[in-house]
Amino acid sequence: MTSPISTRKHGDVLIVTSNNPPVNALGAAVRQGLVAAMEQADGDDSVKAVVIHCDGQTFFAGADITEFGKPPVSPWLPEVVDRIEATTKPVVAAIHGTALGGGLEVALACHYRVAVPSAKLGTPEVKLGLLPGAGGTQRLPRVAGVPLALEMTAGGNPIGAKQAYEAGLVDRLIEGDLLEHAVAYAHEVESVRPLPISSTKQDKLAAVEASTFDDFRKANARKFKGFDAPEKNIQCVEAATRLPYAEGVKTERQLFMELMSGGQSRAQQYFFFAERQAAKIEGVGKDVQPRAINRVGVIGAGTMGGGISMNFLSAGIPVTIVEMQQDALDRGTGVMRKNYEATAAKGRLTGEQVEQAMGLLNPTLDLNALGECDLIIEAVYENMDVKKEIFTKLDGIAKPGAILASNTSYLNIDEIAAVTKRPEDVVGLHFFSPANIMKLLEVVRGAKTAPDVLVTAMQLAKRIRKVAVVAGVCYGFIGNRMLIPRQTQAMQLLLEGATPAQVDKVHTDFGMPMGPFQMADLAGVDIGWHRDPGRVENIRDALCAIDRWGQKKGAGFYDYDEKRRPTPSPVVQQIIDDFRAKQGVEKREISDQEIVERTLYTMVNESAKILEEGMAQRASDIDVVWIYGYGWPVYRGGPMHWADGEGLPKIVEGLKAQQERMPDFTFSKLLLDKAEKKEKFTR
């Protein structure tokens, strides 16, 4: 098999090229080829300098993650990196695309680095639950300094080539043909082989205040909470300031192996592929072309309509937004502008970009203005009659081939499609609130939704920086359907003796951003309430009847201060106690484990039903929904991956132990079957 690494001479410069699509991952053959190329350079006196560059979309984007967990094949990446650094002729890395992880470590082993301005450089290993394991934690601080090294390794986000140049990570920014200029640069430096980064003295490091590391930890405590990898990245960078390179790299190796053998990195590596798998639609061929989407229409300028519109405006796609009343339209567009300005105030947008985005917005009261749109998204009140009325009108207004989407979070897409003459053009696009922030988009596939409509939706999701998951038509689709048993059991647990704070703490200790009751207060306790304060049939009705609608009212399941900080409410506890007495329920001690079994295990059972009914294409899609839609901790890999780790037999046993307390509960056959056979949901 031909090596993905080829070499050719250009004068006295040896050009080493990697051609390993799609991202030039540093698989075994690439590593072997790189070592051979360095041997060739050292063995050929006519070679005075070397350029390493990559064909295709990017410079090496890291180690080959598909090799993880398999028997290692030599040479290992650290050996390759050290071999490059030891080459007697100066080696120039020519960077484009994304030099990530091991890719950046290869570049750091080179003696020089040149890059096109659009390139990005990063060490995202922490997002896989790892750390740079080929010298990156030791070389990066030596060349870029500790603060940037901490941000890049423990934070995991890449930096642009310009920032890298200013930090000394890149020696020259290349305008024009990268390879041509990299070779010219190699000619310039061929007589000067600088000290390798690993040999540089630690003057840049010695002066680092010991408090730097604790200050960094404190500043990121919230973001790193529950994760193992960030702390180990920090410890490696800290080691670089105290130890000679050879010792520091031993620390790196030891901490890398600890992370690699841990459950968190397995979960995060699993999730890396799960997220990419979600983009694939079963049963739709690669030849199906998407429809062109150049103008989007949004009906409803409320919280959801405004947030949805911002996604398209930010992607440079013009939006016509329609409301029924001028004041609602003005309020909606005002909120959008305010959101953009708040982002600009944080330095994440310029004033010009705000104007650019808002300039693409066409607010109107005239539904007919949607006639020119390629995609129309209805985002109005969650009521089937209202939605049917709108889709009936849209059927007469929208141009042929326009995609008609509903942002409904529970309702039946087939029923909505049936009022139109074009059910094949109807699809669900379920955004998660706040729609301009949350990454998840559930693409609800109706019985008659055309394949190219699905392909268009998945491609558009990527364009507006969302992660899309295909869902079937059922009440609540994937995510919200799994909320139902969780919410039902959480409410029942209050009657039996748990408090909102206890139930929520089990979930936040598990790693969720908030528990069921904190979430209800944030979203609105009154969502789906019948609005009749005289009709009080359950705890939720009782809260709504006295205006305890959640954070927006300063009170819900919790009381809130002016900073929206929650405290348990004696009023709510009294309501719970009264209902318990009225229903003759015996109050008892509820263990945290029971709360896990009644809320998390029942969610797993529901996800198994979703799978067996074909409402999700694959188990890993359900994990993507919960991680991006509800903040399930990524270091647990999602509900299905987590259930596999718990062991499905244990899940079934736990549910059986609770069954008599859950009269409406029924087991998923798929869950029982897999538990019986000791199988897993995910690979």
Ligand code: T1G
């Ligand atoms: N290994 C194997 N496959 C990879 C890969 C990788 N590093 N990166 C991407 N792919 C596959 C991906 O699964 C998909 O496959 C296809 O390439 C396109 O990816 C020792 C230990 C580079 C920014 O974490 O961030 O180095 O679905 O859809 O949107 O210190 O891929 O087509 O079959 O994402 O253009 C560190 C991970 C590894 C970078 C491109 N590196 N990749 O984004 O395409 S650990 C990373 C990305 C490491 C060393 C340590 C992105 C991208 P398929 P894609 P994209």
